[in-house]
Amino acid sequence: TQLAMRMLCSVGRLDAHRVRTGRLNDDEWSRLSFALGRMHEAPIYIDETPALNPIDLRARARRLYRQCGQLGLIVIDYLQLMSATSHGENRATEISEISRSLKGLAKELGVPLMALSQLNRSLEQRPNKRPVMSDLRESGAIEQDADVIMFIYRDEVYNPDTPDKGVAEIIIGKQRNGPIGTVRLTFLGEYTRFESFANPGSY
Numbered sequence: 001t002q003l004a005m006r007m008l009c010s011v012g013r014l015d016a017h018r019v020r021t022g023r024l025n026d027d028e029w030s031r032l033s034f035a036l037g038r039m040h041e042a043p044i045y046i047d048e049t050p051a052l053n054p055i056d057l058r059a060r061a062r063r064l065y066r067q068c069g070q071l072g073l074i075v076i077d078y079l080q081l082m083s084a085t086s087h088g089e090n091r092a093t094e095i096s097e098i099s100r101s102l103k104g105l106a107k108e109l110g111v112p113l114m115a116l117s118q119l120n121r122s123l124e125q126r127p128n129k130r131p132v133m134s135d136l137r138e139s140g141a142i143e144q145d146a147d148v149i150m151f152i153y154r155d156e157v158y159n160p161d162t163p164d165k166g167v168a169e170i171i172i173g174k175q176r177n178g179p180i181g182t183v184r185l186t187f188l189g190e191y192t193r194f195e196s197f198a199n200p201g202s203y
Helices: 002-012 016-021 026-041 054-068 091-109 121-125 140-145
Strands: 074-076 113-115 148-153 167-175 181-188 193-196
Touching: 002 016, 002 026, 054 091, 074 091, 091 113, 091 140
Parallel strands: 074 113
Antiparallel strands: 148 167, 167 181, 181 193
């Protein structure tokens, strides 16, 4: 799948286009082999069923729990692509139901659950385009239910001449049991990979 290809390139630090075309040098073939080995050993289950609802998700997660034991992490990509189990009066109501169900599933199985979310496009009209919690689409329930809310901001997306090329800001907008703030990471776009940030001016 496309996701598996991205993960493979991220682990092996490989350019996705070169992998797809097979135009790799000896070092890249070696890294591809290493990444394939890592991915083969990794207990990762990818479910690409469209418009999954919380009941179906819970059933699949429970089945994996029975088969594999304790789950390490559940990732939803992304929240607004899920369907509600009942038709609410509007989409915000349905997202609230989905959000509550996901929180219940995380508690039931004792597993961290990370749900990606769309942002409202209105943030692109602001001079400062760093996301804030009110930018979450249908955000009320997400803000309330989440223990941690993080945003990714890359200045080079909006400002081509920025000195912060290759830098991603991880903005911690909410953390129920800890501080909020911003962490800088290095973003390697050709590998779709984030790494620890090394300030060029530091030793």
